[in-house]
Amino acid sequence: MEIKNIPCPFCGCLCDDIIVNVEDNELKGVKNGCGICITKFMKHHVNAVQSPMLKKEGNLVNVSMDEAIEKAAEILKNAKYPLIFGLSTTECEAQSKALELAELTGATIDQLPSVCHGPSMMALQSVGQTTATLGEIKNRADLVIFWGCNPIEAHPRHFNRYSGTATGMWSDRSKRYIVTIDVRETQTAKKSDKFIKISHGKDYELISIMRAAIKGQKIPDNVEEITGVNKEDIENLINRMKNAKYGVVFYGMGMTQTFGKELNTDNAISLIKDLNELTKFSIIPMLGHYNVSGAVHVWGWQTGYPFSINFALQYPRYNPGEFSATQMLARKECDAALIIATDPVAHLPNEAARHLANIQVITIDPKFSLTALISDVVIPAATAGIEAEGTAYRMDGIPLRLKKVVNSEFPPDREILERIIEKIKE
């Protein structure tokens, strides 16, 4: 059976034109996807958790789902300061249930932006957002700037489908000028019309100089010494930006996680606001995991906050840093953790990962991970977007419906969380 128009549950592009072939509940082929997408679908069962597990006498042993849920509920109920973390690669319905669980247990809940695009969210909260859909960009953009991001390698279809060589109604590659600003010549830079090499950590300075120049101020003579970019390149870029009919800046962790963090993004959004007095311009974060934006929206509606939310006082409090998973773990503050659809032991800094090994950990994940290995409870889940349907938000904030293309013997994350909530309430 051929199933069409499947969104790919991997990166923030959420390409929704994937075609899969399924026979006897087995995936036989994937069309239209990039290499990452094909691997995600075709190898979704590789290294999968085969049964719920509990740690007994130092070893993980297979148990029933009921036993694993009961133990998870007991750990969270008895914890003084639990942490719930992950959730950027699962459906919105699970993100909402996890928030309910955090409120019930007085936990801190955090998702992956606290280690990647958190500064983007903080900047949006302070200066707002000038945004557009990826479809609008494909159809209209005549100037595309990639700042501190490398879609050719990190979001493989972004360049061809939406921003670079994509052919839209009123724009195509021949009418589109592409600039990459980065500290090194990436694959995206090589496909661009112009590569501007900036000194590491000098984004804030360059944006400030550009904003001043757009408002008629003189570009300092020593600008190259300050930013690594020569005066002529800055003047040409500003002219292109002012004269574009429809411009867009896509920015990545090269801007959000370098010196200045949210102040860089704050300044970049303000630059785009300034440009909108002259022409039409948008700015969009290149979100990596496919449903970071979903948690931002869902938690935003429910608490007013996008990540790093604490319920210790039974109402939501927000303070990135104080309530960020990495810092809480590194400071050894939490005494239990529920990890959903992520692998912090493999990816967080050493001090944070070490603390996880010393507290009680519950992992809900379709795949067996390093975090599962150190967990006290491991609960397998259906993979969202392959074995379970749900909602996810694309990097431009457009919600798309994930589809179930094969069956799983395990429930989706939202059902597991619902059962833990019911057990705690009992």
Ligand code: SF4
């Ligand atoms: S670009 Fe991203 S969403 Fe699109 S097919 Fe590749 S991995 Fe999937």
